[in-house]
Amino acid sequence: MTTNQMVGGGELALHGRESAPGRSSPALTLTAALLGFALICLDASVVNVALPAIGRSLGARMAGLQWVVDAYTLPFAALMLSTGAFADRAGASRAFALGTTVFTLASVACGLAPDLPLLIGARVVQGMAAAVVLPASLSLVRQAFPEPARRARAVATWAAGGSAAVALGPVAGGLLTTAWDWRGIFFVNLPVGALILTLLVRAPRSARRPAPLDVPGQVTAVLALTALTFAVIEGGTAGGVAAGVAVVAALVFLRIEARSPHPVVPLGLFRNRTVAVAVAAGAAVSVAFYSMVFVFSLFFQQVQGLSALRAGLAFLPMTGLIAVTNVVAGKLAGRYGAKVPMLVGQGLAVVGLLVLLYVGAGTSSVLVAVLLVPLALGCALTVPPLTAAMMDAVPVERAGVAAGMLNAARQVAGGLGIAVFGALISGGFAGGMRAALVISAGLLVVTGAATSRLR
Numbered sequence: 001m002t003t004n005q006m007v008g009g010g011e012l013a014l015h016g017r018e019s020a021p022g023r024s025s026p027a028l029t030l031t032a033a034l035l036g037f038a039l040i041c042l043d044a045s046v047v048n049v050a051l052p053a054i055g056r057s058l059g060a061r062m063a064g065l066q067w068v069v070d071a072y073t074l075p076f077a078a079l080m081l082s083t084g085a086f087a088d089r090a091g092a093s094r095a096f097a098l099g100t101t102v103f104t105l106a107s108v109a110c111g112l113a114p115d116l117p118l119l120i121g122a123r124v125v126q127g128m129a130a131a132v133v134l135p136a137s138l139s140l141v142r143q144a145f146p147e148p149a150r151r152a153r154a155v156a157t158w159a160a161g162g163s164a165a166v167a168l169g170p171v172a173g174g175l176l177t178t179a180w181d182w183r184g185i186f187f188v189n190l191p192v193g194a195l196i197l198t199l200l201v202r203a204p205r206s207a208r209r210p211a212p213l214d215v216p217g218q219v220t221a222v223l224a225l226t227a228l229t230f231a232v233i234e235g236g237t238a239g240g241v242a243a244g245v246a247v248v249a250a251l252v253f254l255r256i257e258a259r260s261p262h263p264v265v266p267l268g269l270f271r272n273r274t275v276a277v278a279v280a281a282g283a284a285v286s287v288a289f290y291s292m293v294f295v296f297s298l299f300f301q302q303v304q305g306l307s308a309l310r311a312g313l314a315f316l317p318m319t320g321l322i323a324v325t326n327v328v329a330g331k332l333a334g335r336y337g338a339k340v341p342m343l344v345g346q347g348l349a350v351v352g353l354l355v356l357l358y359v360g361a362g363t364s365s366v367l368v369a370v371l372l373v374p375l376a377l378g379c380a381l382t383v384p385p386l387t388a389a390m391m392d393a394v395p396v397e398r399a400g401v402a403a404g405m406l407n408a409a410r411q412v413a414g415g416l417g418i419a420v421f422g423a424l425i426s427g428g429f430a431g432g433m434r435a436a437l438v439i440s441a442g443l444l445v446v447t448g449a450a451t452s453r454l455r
Contacts, residue, residue, distance in 0.1 A: 029199075030141060030158065031199055032196050033138070033144075034137075034157060035192060035196045036096060036099075037133070037137050037161055037165075038161040039165070039192055040130035040134060042168070042169050043126060043130070043189070044166070045169025045170060046169040046173040046185050047069060048169075049311050050173045050182040050185050050308060051068065053181070058115060058116045059116070062425070062426040063426070065298075066418055067120050067233065069415070069418050070229055070418055071120045073127065073415035073418070074412070075127035076128075076131050076411055077411030077415060078131075078225050079132075079218070081221060081404055081405070082213055082214065084135040085213050087132065091205065092142075093143075096132075096133060096137055096200065097200055099136060100133060100200070101197065102128070106122050106125035107190065107193070108189075111187040112183075137158070141155055159326075160323060163326065167316070167319040170293070170312040170313075171312040172188075173308065173312055174308040175309055177309070179309075213262075214257075216260075217253060217256045217257050221264065224250040228243070228246035228250075229415060229416060232419040233419045233422065235423065269405070273453075273454065274389050274454060275393050275402070276450075277454055278387070278406065279405070279409045280450060281386050281451060282386055282406055282409060283410060284444050285382050285410070286411070287413050287414065287417035287443055288349055288379060288417075289376070291436060292437075292440065295425060296315075299433065302429070303361050303429055314369040317369050317370060317373050318369065319376065322376060329345070329382070332344075332385070333385035333389075339385075339389075339452075342382050342386055342448075344378075345379065345382030346382055346444045346451065347378070347448060348377055349378025351374055352374030352376075353375055353438075353440050353444070356368075356437050357437055390406055417440075420436075420439075421435075424436055
C-alpha cells in the first residue's frame with residue numbers, strides 16, 4: 001500500500017456520489033476511516049521485517065516467505081477492481097464494517113497459525129478484506145464531509161494516516177518481533193480493529209446504490225494473476241502448468257473485458273497515451289519500491305546479521321521521507337505539470353538503484369540505510385504526478401474506475417516483483433540482489449523514456 005492508493009483513491013472519493021450524511025460526528029467517522037486505511041497499509045509493510053523469524057518458526061524457505069507477502073498483495077490488488085462497486089451496492093458503512101471485521105479475525109488467525117499453509121490462507125483472507133476496506137473508507141470520508149473544502153482536508157488527513165503507517169511498518173514489525181514474537185505483528189490488529197468498529201457506531205448507515213459487477217472478468221483476473229505468481233515462485237513442472245493456465249486465463253479475461261458493458265478494466269482507456277504511461281510508470285515504481293523493501297529486509301538480517309528491530313530502524317530514513325516528498329511532488333506537479341516531476345523522480349530512483357549495486361555484506365548498515373533514501377525519494381516524487389496526470393486524462397465519470405485500475409496495477413506489479421526477485425536471490429543472494437537492482441532500474445529507464453514523450 002503506497003501513495004498512489006492515497007492519491008488515486010482520493011480521486012475516487014472526490015468524484016463518487018455521496019450517501020445521506022445523517023447524524024454523526026464527522027471527526028469520529030474520519031478517525032475510523034483513517035485507522036482502517038492505516039491498518040491495511042501497516043500490514044502491507046510490517047510483515048517484511050518479520051519474514052526471517054517466520055521462516056525459522058515455521059520452517060519456511062524462500063518460496064514460502066514470498067507467499068506470506070504475495071498472499072496478501074495479490075487478492076488485495078485483484079479484488080480492488082470490483083470492491084468499489086461492492087461498497088456502493090452494500091453501502092459504505094456496511095462494507096467498511098464487514099471488511100474491518102473480517103480483516104481483524106483473519107489477523108488473529110495469522111497470529112495463531114500453527115504452520116505455513118494456514119498462515120498463507122489467513123493472509124489471503126486479510127488481502128480480500130483489505131480490498132473492501134480501502135474504497136469503503138474513502139466513501140465514508142465523502143459521506144461525512146459533503147462540503148468540498150472540508151472534504152479535501154479530510155482526504156489529506158486520511159492519506160497522511162496511510163503514509164505514517166507505511167513509514168512505521170518496518171519499525172513496528174522489528175519492534176514487535178524482537179520484544180514479543182512475529183505473531184505479535186498480527187495480534188496487534190485486534191485492539192485496533194475493535195476500536196475502529198466502536199467508532200463506526202457513530203457513522204450513519206450509508207445508502208445502497210446500484211453498481212454493476214463484472215464477475216467473469218474479476219474471476220479470470222484473479223485466476224491469471226494467481227497462476228502467474230505461482231509459476232514464478234514455484235517453478236518446475238507445476239510452475240509450467242501454472243504459466244499455461246495464466247496465459248489462457250489472461251486471454252479469456254481480455255475477451256471478456258472487450259465485450260462486457262461494465263468491464264473491471266476498460267481496455268479502451270489504454271488508447272490514451274497518458275493513461276498507458278501512468279499505469280506503466282506506476283507499476284515500475286512499485287516493482288522498485290516494494291521489491292527492494294523485501295530484498296533488503298532479508299539482506300539486513302540474513303546477510304548482515306542484524307536483529308529484526310535494527311533492520312526495521314534501517315528503513316526509517318527511507319520510509320519516513322515519503323509523506324513529505326509526496327507533498328512536494330504535488331506542488332511541483334501543480335507548478336510545472338506532471339511530466340517534469342515524473343522524470344526527475346524516475347531518474348532519481350534509477351540513480352538510487354544503481355548506487356545500491358555497490359552494497360555488500362561488509363557495507364555499514366547505516367550507509368545502506370542512507371543509500372536507500374534516493375530510491376524512496378524518487379518513487380515518492382513520481383507517484384502523485386503520474387496519478388494526477390492519469391486523472392486529468394480520463395473523463396470525470398471514469399475517474400473511480402481509473403483510480404482502481406492504477407492501484408491494482410501497482411499492487412500486482414509489486415507482488416510479481418517480489419515473486420521474481422525472491423526467485424533470483426534464492427539462487428545466490430549477492431548475484432540475485434544485483435540482478436533485481438538492474439531489472440528495476442531498467443524498467444524505470446523504459447518508463448522514463450515513455451514519460452519524456454508525453455506533452
